[in-house]
Amino acid sequence: MPLIEAFRQLLGDTAVLTREEDLAGLTEDWRGRFHAPALCAVLPSTTEQVAAIIRLCVAHDTPVLPQGGNTSLCGGATPSGQGKPPVIVALTRMRRIRSLDPVNNTMVVDAGCVLATVQEVAASAGRLYPVSLGAEGSCQIGGNIGTNAGGTGVLRYGNTRDNVLGLEVVLPDGSVWDGLYALRKNNTGYDLKHLFIGSEGTLGIITGAVLKLHPLPTAESVAWLAVDSPQAALKVLGLFQASCSSRLSAFELMNAKQIELVLEQVPGRRCPVAEIDAWHVLVELSDTGDAAALAATMQTVLEQALETGLVRDGVVATSEAQRKAMWLVRHSVSEANKKAGVGLTSDTAVPVSTVPDFIDQAMAAVRAIVPGLPFIIVGHMGDGNIHLIPFFSFAEWDALPNRDETAQRIRRAMNDVASSLRGTFSAEHGVGRTLTGEMIRYKPPVELALMRAVKQAFDPSGLFNPGRVLPPSSATEVTATSPTNATS
Ligand SMILES: Cc1cc2nc3c(=O)[nH]c(=O)nc-3n(C[C@H](O)[C@H](O)[C@H](O)COP(=O)(O)OP(=O)(O)OC[C@H]3O[C@@H](n4cnc5c(N)ncnc54)[C@H](O)[C@@H]3O)c2cc1C
Structure with a gap:
């Protein structure tokens, strides 16, 4: 050819x-x-x-x-x-760290750099690149920017969008936009980088990026808590926010089913507390100050939560190994869920205050379709981002009548609840191909029309990642979606 x-x-x-x-x-x-x-x-x-x-x-x-x-x-x-x-x-061969400026707190990298490599290089210079997710050993900076990846550090540091200062992009006509500005202030017209962040390969190929670095925390304290309900978890979140402010760097929620699957499916994982309670929270504090002071703050808030009955049980990691072991349980959820069966995961974000409502209402809506269906629930609760996962064993899934239609109705039920709470059907994974139908259902026509105009301006021939993000303008129905086994 x-x-x-x-x-x-x-x-x-x-x-x-x-x-x-x-x-x-x-x-x-x-x-x-x-x-x-x-x-x-x-x-x-x-x-x-x-x-x-x-x-x-x-x-x-x-x-x-x-x-x-x-x-x-x-x-x-x-x-x-x-x-x-x-x-x-x-972009696997484009893995150069182009430069690191510790005074400006920026790093310029090729888009093919693996996220974990970027984190390591930043750390070796005493800096933090704070985007962190379960796939960090293989996902690339270009993919993170293309999807505006979230992960576990969003609560304190924001998502990828908040950690990118400049971009280099090859446009759909083959020209190169050098937008590698390492500036924190630049009010010179439309901020084009934000159009590419989250564009999922539909507007151009990101080839380089200026990343924002932060001071490397010198103190970290991680605890694993057992709580009775999402409502209790929300109150505990409030306690930590009141006492720790921006030192609260992660607040992750998991239900019992999620912990059980991780222990069953991933060798070497163990539950940090004595029993698998109904709900679990992983909380992380980090700071550049004194480690003992941070540990004392964690202890004080925990005591308060235990005394008021919000927390049933809690363990604070006392070594780096324990801290890592707790995070390993959290980072093993996608692997465990993929091995265990078929999950119809949502990637919902709602206002943090409505997370318990979302969980209650969406579970009820799904169980009106399939009575008694179990749920895996895991999410970045501090960001209001919950993956609610109606779960089938492989055998149940194979035996399910009208599988595609049922999956569609289940997904629709969860997303309708999210929408009624002014939430979103895609908090961090993107739209890709599976959620283009939801774009028609949930995006106002004005918003869709603006997005189509942007696509037309950048890629008039429609050659870049066709069929992703934007549904065809002729589409009127929610298109068939596919089950998802992975969660983050
Ligand atoms: C175990 C696991 C855990 C995960 N946890 C999280 C999580 O916590 N939070 C989260 O947000 N996501 C999570 N994800 C999803 C995924 O890792 C992220 O979406 C990640 O940002 C994708 O990066 P990638 O390099 O693999 O991109 P790819 O999967 O290769 O591509 C993703 C999209 O970006 C586009 N793209 C890729 N590279 C470029 C480029 N250079 N220029 C323009 N467009 C490009 C592609 O066309 C595609 O549309 C998880 C995935 C797994 C498997």
Whole structure:
């Protein structure tokens, strides 16, 4: 094929993958739910190569699929199986840390850098890059920016959008936008970087980024609490916020079913408290000050919570190993859920004050469809981001009549409750392919029209990640969605 030949001349043979076995890990998503062919995958090493690739794709009228670590949970990073097979532009070879400025507290990186590498390099300079998530060993900065990834540090540091100061992007016409500003103030017209953050590969390929760094905490205190209800957890959150302010860096909620599955499915995990209670909270405080003072604050708030009966049991990690073990339980939820069965996860955010209402109302709405269905519940409670997961064993799922329709009704029921609380159906994973139908149902037409105008302005030929984020303008119904086994 002339296009593939042109890629080989541009990049060399080893940077152009066409054989099925070489493409296998790139054409199927992390959950193994979506699989469709690609024309080929190309592995550029520089921004100039990315630009040349795009110009070739435009000349051959061939769709482009930007791909990072391929850990998307909404089918955003693998071929759609509709229309022409795309060229996957995988940034795995673009892994340079371009520079680190400890005075400006910024770092300039290639978009293919793995998140964990960025965290490590920042830490070795005494700085923190605070975005943290279960997939951090494989997801890339470009993918994090493409999805505006959240994770466990949002409560204190914000999501990816809050930690990006500048971008370099190859646009759909093959030109390069150098927006690598390392500035905290820059009021010179529209802030274009924000359009690319969360655009899921539909507006251009991010090739470089200026990341915001923070002081590396010198003290951390992590506790595991057992509570009776989400209402109690909310009150405990209030206690910590009142006493700790921004030193509260994580507040994660899990129900008993979630803990049971982690212990069953992931070897080496154990429950930090004596019994698996109905609800569990992992709370983290961090600070640049004195470790003993931080530990004392944790102790004081915990005592208050125990005395008032809000917390049934609690353990504070007394060593780095214990702290890591607690976080490992939290970070094992996606793996456990994927192994255990089929979960129809929501990626809901509601105002933090309404999290208990959301959980109660959405569970009731789902159980009106499938009586007695168990739920896994896990989420970044401090951000109001809850993954409510109606759960089927594989055997129950196989035996379920009208499976797709039932899954659709369940998802609709949860998202309708979220919407009635002024919440969102996608807090952190993005829209990808699985949630384009929800865009029609829940986004005001004015908002959708503006988004379509933006897409048209950047990508008039519609070659960039077609079928993602925006539903076709002819679509009027919520399209079929697919079950999701992963949660974050
Ligand atoms: C175990 C596990 C835990 C997770 N936990 C969380 C969590 O806590 N919070 C959270 O938000 N997400 C979580 N995720 C989802 C996922 O890790 C994030 O969405 C992540 O940001 C995706 O990064 P990636 O490099 O894998 O991107 P990919 O999956 O490769 O791509 C995701 C999207 O971004 C686009 N894209 C990728 N690279 C670029 C680029 N260079 N330029 C433009 N567009 C690009 C793709 O086209 C696609 O639309 C989790 C996933 C797993 C498997």
